Each structure stands twice: as structure tokens, then as C-alpha cells.
Amino acid sequence: MSRYTFNAGALRITKARTARLIPGTLKTLLGAVAGLSLISGVVLIILGHNPGLSLTGVAVALITTLIWIRRDLDQLPAAAVGSTTQLEALLPLELASHYREPFTAAGLWQALGAGWETRFICVRFGLDLNLIAQILAQSSLDPDQLWSTAEQTSTELGLPTLEAGTILTALFAVSPELTGYLTKIKLTPADLAEGARWVHRVDELSHIKRPIYGGIARDWASGFTPQLSRFGTNISLEVESAAGNLATQERTDQLDDLVTGLNSASGSVVLIGEPGVGKSALLLGLAERLLQGRASRSLAHYQIYSLSASTILSSSERSGDIERIVMTLLSEAGHAGNIIIALDEAQLFFGQGTGAVNLSQVLLPLLQSRSFKLVLALTPGDWQRLKATNTAMASLLTPLVLAEPGQANVVRQLADRALYLEKGQLLTTYSALVEAYRLSGRYLQDEAYPGKALKLLEAAFNHPDGSFISEISVEQAIESQFGVKVQTATSAESDVLLHLEDKIHERMINQTRAVSVVANALRRARAGVANPKRPIGSFLFLGPTGVGKTELARSIAALYFGNESNIIRLDMSEYQQIADVDRILMSAAENPSGLLPRVRQTPFSVVLFDEIEKAHPNILNLLLQLLDEGNLTDTTSHPASFKDAIIIATSNAGAEEIRQRIEAGQALETFEQEFTNSLIDSGAFRPELLNRFDEIVLFRPLNQAELAQVVRLMITEVNKTLANQKIIVALTDAAAAELVVAGYDPRLGARPMRRMVTRRVEDTVAAMILRGEARPGDTITLDAGQLGGGSEPTPVDPPLEV
Amino acid sequence: MLLVAFVQWWYGPGWRDAAGRLLARIHDTYLLFSVPSLLTTMFAPWRRIISSPGRSIGDRARATLDNLISRVVGFIVRLIALIAAGVIITLYLVLGGILLLVWPVAPLLGPILIVGGLIF
Numbered sequence: 001m002s003r004y005t006f007n008a009g010a011l012r013i014t015k016a017r018t019a020r021l022i023p024g025t026l027k028t029l030l031g032a033v034a035g036l037s038l039i040s041g042v043v044l045i046i047l048g049h050n051p052g053l054s055l056t057g058v059a060v061a062l063i064t065t066l067i068w069i070r071r072d073l074d075q076l077p078a079a080a081v082g083s084t085t086q087l088e089a090l091l092p093l094e095l096a097s098h099y100r101e102p103f104t105a106a107g108l109w110q111a112l113g114a115g116w117e118t119r120f121i122c123v124r125f126g127l128d129l130n131l132i133a134q135i136l137a138q139s140s141l142d143p144d145q146l147w148s149t150a151e152q153t154s155t156e157l158g159l160p161t162l163e164a165g166t167i168l169t170a171l172f173a174v175s176p177e178l179t180g181y182l183t184k185i186k187l188t189p190a191d192l193a194e195g196a197r198w199v200h201r202v203d204e205l206s207h208i209k210r211p212i213y214g215g216i217a218r219d220w221a222s223g224f225t226p227q228l229s230r231f232g233t234n235i236s237l238e239v240e241s242a243a244g245n246l247a248t249q250e251r252t253d254q255l256d257d258l259v260t261g262l263n264s265a266s267g268s269v270v271l272i273g274e275p276g277v278g279k280s281a282l283l284l285g286l287a288e289r290l291l292q293g294r295a296s297r298s299l300a301h302y303q304i305y306s307l308s309a310s311t312i313l314s315s316s317e318r319s320g321d322i323e324r325i326v327m328t329l330l331s332e333a334g335h336a337g338n339i340i341i342a343l344d345e346a347q348l349f350f351g352q353g354t355g356a357v358n359l360s361q362v363l364l365p366l367l368q369s370r371s372f373k374l375v376l377a378l379t380p381g382d383w384q385r386l387k388a389t390n391t392a393m394a395s396l397l398t399p400l401v402l403a404e405p406g407q408a409n410v411v412r413q414l415a416d417r418a419l420y421l422e423k424g425q426l427l428t429t430y431s432a433l434v435e436a437y438r439l440s441g442r443y444l445q446d447e448a449y450p451g452k453a454l455k456l457l458e459a460a461f462n463h464p465d466g467s468f469i470s471e472i473s474v475e476q477a478i479e480s481q482f483g484v485k486v487q488t489a490t491s492a493e494s495d496v497l498l499h500l501e502d503k504i505h506e507r508m509i510n511q512t513r514a515v516s517v518v519a520n521a522l523r524r525a526r527a528g529v530a531n532p533k534r535p536i537g538s539f540l541f542l543g544p545t546g547v548g549k550t551e552l553a554r555s556i557a558a559l560y561f562g563n564e565s566n567i568i569r570l571d572m573s574e575y576q577q578i579a580d581v582d583r584i585l586m587s588a589a590e591n592p593s594g595l596l597p598r599v600r601q602t603p604f605s606v607v608l609f610d611e612i613e614k615a616h617p618n619i620l621n622l623l624l625q626l627l628d629e630g631n632l633t634d635t636t637s638h639p640a641s642f643k644d645a646i647i648i649a650t651s652n653a654g655a656e657e658i659r660q661r662i663e664a665g666q667a668l669e670t671f672e673q674e675f676t677n678s679l680i681d682s683g684a685f686r687p688e689l690l691n692r693f694d695e696i697v698l699f700r701p702l703n704q705a706e707l708a709q710v711v712r713l714m715i716t717e718v719n720k721t722l723a724n725q726k727i728i729v730a731l732t733d734a735a736a737a738e739l740v741v742a743g744y745d746p747r748l749g750a751r752p753m754r755r756m757v758t759r760r761v762e763d764t765v766a767a768m769i770l771r772g773e774a775r776p777g778d779t780i781t782l783d784a785g786q787l788g789g790g791s792e793p794t795p796v797d798p799p800l801e802v
Numbered sequence: 803m804l805l806v807a808f809v810q811w812w813y814g815p816g817w818r819d820a821a822g823r824l825l826a827r828i829h830d831t832y833l834l835f836s837v838p839s840l841l842t843t844m845f846a847p848w849r850r851i852i853s854s855p856g857r858s859i860g861d862r863a864r865a866t867l868d869n870l871i872s873r874v875v876g877f878i879v880r881l882i883a884l885i886a887a888g889v890i891i892t893l894y895l896v897l898g899g900i901l902l903l904v905w906p907v908a909p910l911l912g913p914i915l916i917v918g919g920l921i922f
Contacts, residue, residue, distance in 0.1 A: 011807055018804060050922045057915025064812075064908050071819055072811045215836030217883055220876065221843035223850035301839070337850060 003085055004147045006101045010088035012076055016097035019073035027069060034062035078161040081151040090147075090162050103143040105136040105175065112171075117164035120202065121195040124430050126185060135177045145174050157197050165196025186431075194408070195430060198415045205419065210243045213291040214301040223336035227328050228305045231312055235342065236303040239287040251278070251285050254402065258286055258375075259295045261398035262340065268367055268374040270346075270394075272383045273402035276451025279377040280306075282402065283342055286375075290340075302373070304340045305333065309348035313357060322357050330363075334371035346376035350386055350393070360390050367396045381636055410437050410450040414457050418469070421461050428469040432460060435471035439478050443603055445639055446588075496559060497523050504555045508548050509709045509750075513668050514541065514697040518552065521694055522560050522646075534630045538647040540612070540690065542679075543699025544655035546749025550608070553648045557606040560646070568598050568645075569608040572615035581618045587634040596632060596640040603644040612649040613684055620689055623649070627692040649693070653684040659701045659747075668698050702749050707740045710750045714757045722765070726776035729765055734784035760787040809909070817905055824898035828891050835887035840880045848876035 007013070038059035044052025076096075079089035091099055098111035112118045113129055122129050150170035154162055172178040173189035182188060213236075228234075261269035271279045283304055286295070293300035307329065316322045326349075333339035343349055349359045367374065376397065378386065387394040405413075411433050418428035436457040437449075444452035459477035460469050496503060500519035501512070508515065521537035541549040558564040575584060588597035599605065609615070609623070626632050630643040654675060661671055676696055680687050690696060702710065711731070718729055731739075743756035764787065768774040832838075851872045853865035904911070 011803070014803060015807060051919050053922070054916045054919025057912045057917075057919060059912075060908060060915060061912030064912060068808055068811060068816065071816060072807075212830060212833045215834045215839070217836035217840050217880065220836075220849065220880065221839065221846045335850060 002103075003144045004087055004090075005085065006087040006099065006103075008088075008101060010086075013088050013096055013099075015073050015076055016093050019069065019076075019093075020097040022069060022073075027066065030062055030066055034059045034066065037062065080160050081154045081162060085147075087147070090151075092161065092163055092167075095164055095167065105139055105141045105171070106133060108146075108167075108171065109133055109136045112164055112168055115164045117199045117203075118168055120199055121165060121168060121192065123427055124198070125187060125192065125195055126429060126431070132178065132181070135181060136171075136175070139175055139177050141171075141174055146170055149174050153193055153196065157193060157200070159196075159200055163196060163200060165199040166193075169193045169196050191430065194411060194415075197412065198430075201412075201416065202419060205416075211288075211292050213240050214293065218301050219303075219338065222338040223332070225305070225332055225336050225339065227325075227332050228307075228336075228339065231315065231325065231329055232305040232307045232341075234303060235283055235306050236287045236291055239284055239291060251282060254282055254400070255285050255289060255295075257400050258282065259289070259299065261400055262299060262373050262375070263296055264398050265370075266367070266396050266398055267370050267372075268376070268397050270376040270378055270383060270397040270399050271402055272378055272380055272399055274379055274404070274448035276447035276449065276455075277402045277404055278450060279402060280344070283375065286340075299340075302338050302340050304342050304375075306342040306344055309343070309345045313348070323359065323362050326359055326362055330366050330372060334366075340373045340375060342375045342377070344377050346378050347382040347386070350382075350390065360393055364390075364393055364396075367393065404449045407437055410453050413450045414453055417454050417457060421458065422469075426461065426464055426467060426469050428457075429471070431471040432469050432474050433457070435474040436460065439474060442641060442643065443478055445600060445641055497526055500559060503559050504552065507555045507558075507713070508551050509706045509713065510702065511548050511552065511699055514548075514552060514699055517695045517697050518556060522556070526560075532643065535627065535642045535645050535647045538627050538692065538694045539649070540693045540696045541648060541650040541699060542654060542658070542675075542696065543652070544659055544701050544747065544749055545652060546751030546753075547699040547702055548750070549650045549699055550610070553606050553608045553650075556646055556648075561604050561606070566602055566604060567606045567608055568595065568602070569610060570595060572609055572611050572613075572619070575615045575619050578616055578618055580616055581622065582635060584619060584622065585632065585634050587636040587638065590635065596634045596638075599640045599642060599645060603641060606646045606648060607642065609647070609649040611651060613651045613653045620686070624689060624692060651684075654679055654682075658698060662700045668700055672696070672698055704740050704744055707744060707750060707753060708736045710753055711736050711739050711757065714753060715761065718757065718762060718765070725769070727765075727769070727774050728779040729761065730779060730781045731761070732781065732783045735782050735787055738784040738787060812909055813906065817902070820905060821902055824894065824902065827898070828894050831887060831890050831894065835883055835890075837884065837887055840884050840887075844877060844880055845873055846876055847872035848879065 037055045041052045041055030041059055044055060076093050078092055084090060088096065094115040095111055098114045100107055109132060121127065150162055150167045153166040153169050157166065159166060169189055169192040172182055172192050179189065258269055271282065273279055283306070287304045289295040290299055290302045312322060312325055315325060330341065333341050349357065383399065414433040414436055418433065422428060437453045440452040440456040444456065456474060456477060459481060460473040463473040463476035465472045500522060501515050504515045504519065518539060525536040541552070543549060553567060554564050557567040584595055586594040586596070591597070599607065622632060626642055627647065631639045631641045633639045657675065675698065676690060679685050680690065715729060715731055722729065739753065739756045739760060743752040745752050761782065764782065765774065765780060768780065774780055847869060853868040855862045855865040
């Protein structure tokens, strides 16, 4: 015997099915007929024609019927969950009108599919209605388990009655086949529960009644505020014109605290939170409450004016102007008697930050006199500074700390915003909301939730994916904003990744072992196999000068991040003092081109720590944290993520030993471990640092044959420079060999070759161009004797063109 | 069955619902005209336009006169608003009262009028 029963003959079911038979258009038509009948009936009665009575009677009968349909048949509230086990009372109206016994999963799905709620969830979550019908046609479910799960879901979501969304969620939760289907599309029943909440919210928002914000005489007992209107923004007016559509959710507790603070003895509150945490949204919520008179009797119909420090500062022409303006504004607020002043960027009024002015002396006596109410917005750091520098002022303020909301809360706020942004033209998928949360958390680290996620979602509306805002839209938004790659590798990119070694060797000579190690790490990262909580890859490049360590770093930047300029290079010989620790952690305000601001700006970069062995030991400790946790925190306590960066440290330590071993004929692979141990034993590096690198990569010295290839690569670069002039430079084998002999220094590797090419090739070609001996279309082939002051070369067909 | 359901609703919840909607409409009008605020600030100065009393007797007298004028203006405007609210609420009460009185006979009125029109 099933615990839940369904009586198809119950009055509610009969009424629901009757209501279903009368569509909205028919109701409108009946209304029109009733109106016309009434008017013509009355007119005929006045004119003395008896049929007028019948027409009026028809009108009265129609009106009576329509009232019944609209006020009874279309309403039929469901019973509260837990109050009964009779489905005819529990089911939502639309479902009740379609539901049939005996219970089958497929039948229930068919009944659910008739409602807009199911279609809403299927579209937003990418669920295939037909596929689900096919799955359910072959599965049987325990109805008691389904209905009790649906009731439990409603209770967990705080919904008083069963709704189509909660029943759908329960259906997916109790059906193993549907749970499997969800898993395949990377969803869970918990996600669908959020969908049910979203549907409920849509329904709620569509039934919001325009509130009455105090009526026509609201401000008749309050003073005029011309100066506040000039220098500030009336937040309450914004709320009033939005007519309830700015309703904020999940902020009830914070609003209660804010109202309590404003009603306290001091009457002034400081909102403490990072940018984006929702200080402005909280003020909107407060304005809504105050206008509706729901906050408290003493604050009913107060209005909030937000003063912008920058507007006031820019309006002052002479010394003392700012103080005068602020005094005027605050006096006006006090006199008006119904104003709360909100100071955004309040730190600027207390002498903190660029362009700031210290108005403590002006504000303090006014706050002490409690002649008006004030809400300040400060970051935690600015609040601490205010407390340290102005205790008297801080003691007059009631602090209210706004913490970052969790994922579920942020996603709900995103869902609300999405409905507002769609404007009936686009549809936002649930995965787009989750992606906006995830990506903003990772890449917008200067701001807090929910602000950064909302900002990213808004940006995604510039990148519609067909008629949807999908996760691709969000990824495109973050890519266009940051120039970073977050989307799955395309086939073209996959080709580059699969042939990374070949691509790198187009720019680099030899070092096959180093190239191979790095290429493998990059492939792991792009395929999503690497640990997402650490940098994409971290490498310690060891080897003599001029063997290609920096060139490999540049190649990675060019091939992996698409641009050779995506490299942040730090010469660690400039960070040898303990004071340099602070320098490396400078915030954007202190040094916009510092390491952390640059990593925030271009998170997908190669970060190159050159000559790491020269850095101060405390900086190496920072490097430990960076490699371990994938982030560093700047001097203002803002984290910077290195999780999308490739960390490369280079060092010449042990270069001589590598050179000797290679010359002795040993292969790199055979002595890598032994060499690493010797570096630890010699104290060059601490073992904990070496252990944190993904790979320690040894670079071998280049021999003369390899240097000849390097020379040819350099000539290719020269030709790229000359491409505009349509002149090509080529070297004979003898010329290349002569350059190698002249520039070879086993201690400096390829580095002297750059000088040789500049002096002996570029200078020679420049002289020829200036003398008019090389013209567009010429190929200049330089032989050994013609380099750098030798006999004049002759334009001939090149025996060796590189 | 539907006829029974209609009758049950019309003479029970439906009637109460109509009365409730009328009261809600009156309450909205009451709020729209800010009646509570008008009553509590009936004699307050209009938009807080007041003069500070000076030191001399003449200044004080002028300030008192200014403030009196502000209060009188405020009173007149508020009184007009209150009268308007009163008129509208009275209209609602009268028309709504008639509707509630007619409510029980409305279901019968339609058929009676139809038949009456045909007979007479």
C-alpha cells in the first residue's frame, strides 16, 4: 500500500482540469464580450429596449464566471509539505491538472513536461526532454520514495509547498538512470535543486507588486537637499524607479545589523569589506527597506545619498573648499532630517590614498553631535588604518564586517542578475553561472565575490553563444578581457602541443632533453592532468651562460601563451638584500610594473627568475610558497595567483661541472641526479627548494657545429628585420664557420655570437645599403673574407641561404 | 459538481476575498496619500523651511512670523491631501459596499436579467 494517495475525483483536481480547459486568450475574449454586452445592454435599457436586460444579464453572468475562474480556479494553493500525503492537495496546480494514476515515471515526466518550469530547467541545464522520456520509459520508480524526496527537497530549499522544480529534482535523485545521465553532462541532483530554486525565484519576481514608497506626502516634512543632489547620488531614487526589481536576496541578516547600527547611539556605521563584496548592493537593500518603511519606525522613509569623494575633490578650486563643501552637505543632511549619508571610498576623506584629503577634524564634531546618520564603506586595511590613526573617529562608528558569500549564494545572485540582463532575448545556462563563479575566482583576484562574478557574467553578455549565454560565452569574456586561454584546446592548438618539440627547435639549437621535459609538462597542463592548485609547470634550468635557457623560456611564452611578450623576467641579482622582499611583493599602487601586479594583469605568462642563486634567502622562501600554493600575497594583503603561470628559474651554478662532464663524454641523463645532489651538498641550493620544482633541467654547453646553427638562426632574424627593404642576407659555410671560430668561448656559449653577427654581418650590410650597393630584391651573400671589413661582397645566387 | 464548487466558493471564500481586496485597495490609498505621515506632521513647517531666531526682538518676531507662515502653508497643503484621500476612500467604501451587497445576488442576477429581457 502506497503511503501517498491520489484521488482523481477530488474537487481540487476537477477545478484544476477545468481551469486548464480555459486558456488565457479565451478569458480575454470572454472579458471583452462581457464588457461589450454590459455597455450595449445599459445603452439599450436607457433607450427603452427590453433586449438590453438580456444583454446586461449575459454580461453579469460572464463577469461572475470570470471572477470565479481568476480568483478560484487559477489560484488553488497547494497544501504545505508534510501536512498531508494526499497528492491531489500536495501537487502544484499545473502538474495536478495533468497528473494521472497509476503512477509511472514516464507518465509523471509527461505531466511535468507540460509546465514552463520543466522547460525552463531543461533549457538552462542542457537537458534533453525526449532523451529523458526514453530513459524513464524503461525504468520503474518507487513513488513513495519519489514523493518523500520531493518533499525533503522543498524543505531543504525553504519552499513551503511542492513545486515542479523540486519534483523534477527528486525524479533525477531517485532514478539511477537519470543520475547517470546527469553525471555524463557533469551535473548532479544538487545542481538541479539550484535550478528548482531558480524557477521559484523567477515565479517570485514575476509576482512582485509595485511597492508604495511612502506616498505623495513622504517628503513634505523634510527639508530640500539641493547641494546633496548636486554632489551626491540619491540611491533611494534609483530604488524607487526600479520599483522592486532591485530586490536583494540573502542579505536579510546583514540588513538587520545595518539597521540596528543606524539606530544605535552613534547612528553611524562603517561597512568593512573588500571591493566587490556587496557594500553598494547592501545600501540598495537598505534604501528599499527604508522607503517601504519596513526598517524601523524611526528610520521610515529615510533616503540615502551616496557622496563620491572624487566628485567633491574635483569640485574644489581653492584651499578650504573641500571642507566648506562637506560641511554644507552634512548640514543640509542634518537639516533635512531624513537623510543617511553614504561615503563610498571613505578612506579618501581620511587622508588615505591618492588625492585624499583629511576631513577628520570636520567630521568628528558632527559625528559626536549625532546630527545626521552616516554609512562609510572601507576595505579591512583602510579600517585598520583609520582605527590606528583616528581612534576617536573609529569609536563613533559601528563596524559591520561583510564577508565574501559562498559559492551557492554567489550562483543565486548570478541567476538573479542573469534574468535581469537577458531582457527576453538571450537565455543564460546554469553552467555559465558556475563558470562565471569559477573563472572570476581564479582570474579577478583584485575583487571579492559576488562583485567579480557579476562583472564577468555581464561581460559574457557581449559574447552570446547562439541565443545562449553559455560557459563558452564566459570563457570568451575572460579571454577577451585578459588575453588568456581558458577554453579547451582546439585541434589547431592540439597540433602545436603534440609537436611542441619541433616548434621549439625551430627557434632553439639542441638541448633536446630540456625541450622534451618542458614540452611534456605543458602537454600535461593543457590536457587538464596537472594539479590546478599549483603553477602550470615549474622548472629550474641549470647550465652555462649562452646555451639557450632564456631562449627556451621565450619559446614557451610564444608557443604556449601565443606571444613572446607574455614573459615576466626578474633579474634576481637585483634582489640580494632583505629589503628586496618587500619590493618583490609590492602592490599595484606601490609599483604598477611589479611582479604581482603584472602577474594579475597577465596571469598566463612565463615568470622567469634569472640567476636565482643570487637572490636573498628570504626571497627563496617566497619562491617555496609560490611553487607550493600557486600564489603570493602583496603588501596590501591581496593575493596574486601564479596557477596559470609557468615558473622558470635559471642558474649558472655548477655550470663548470656540467661542461667538464660533457667534455668527458658523459650524457646529461646519466649524471642529472648526481649533479643535483652535489648542488645540495655544496650549499648552492636548499633541498626543499629543489624538491618543489617539477623538473630540474640541465643544459649542455654548445659545440662549434651547434653554434654554426645558432649563427644561421641569427641571420634569419636579421632577414626578418630586412624584410621591409626586400633585401636578403646569406652566409656561405665558410663565413658561418669564421663567425663561430671568432666568437667561440666555451664559458659564454652562444652569447658572443650575437656580438659577432652585429659587428661583422649587420654592420657590413648597413654600409652596403647606405652606399647604395644593396637594393630591394637583392640577395647579399657574404663569404668568409667579406665579413666585417673584408673585401666587398657581390650579389650572387646564395650557396647557403638561411 | 462544478456548480456546487462555484456556489461554495462564491458564498464563502469568494465573498471574503472580495471584501479583503476592497480593504487592501483602501489601505493602498491610505498609504499612497501618506495619511499616517500627514496626520503626525499636520502642523509641521512646509519642507522644514524655517528661520533661525535672531537676537533682536524684530528678528525674532520676523522668524516667528516666517515659521508660522511655513506651518500654515504646510497645514493647508496637508489638509487638501487628506481631504482628497478621504474622498477617494469614501468612494471606495460606498462602491465597494454596494458591490459586497450585490455579491450574493450576482449569480442569480445574470439569469434573471436574461429571462426578464426575453419575457418583457
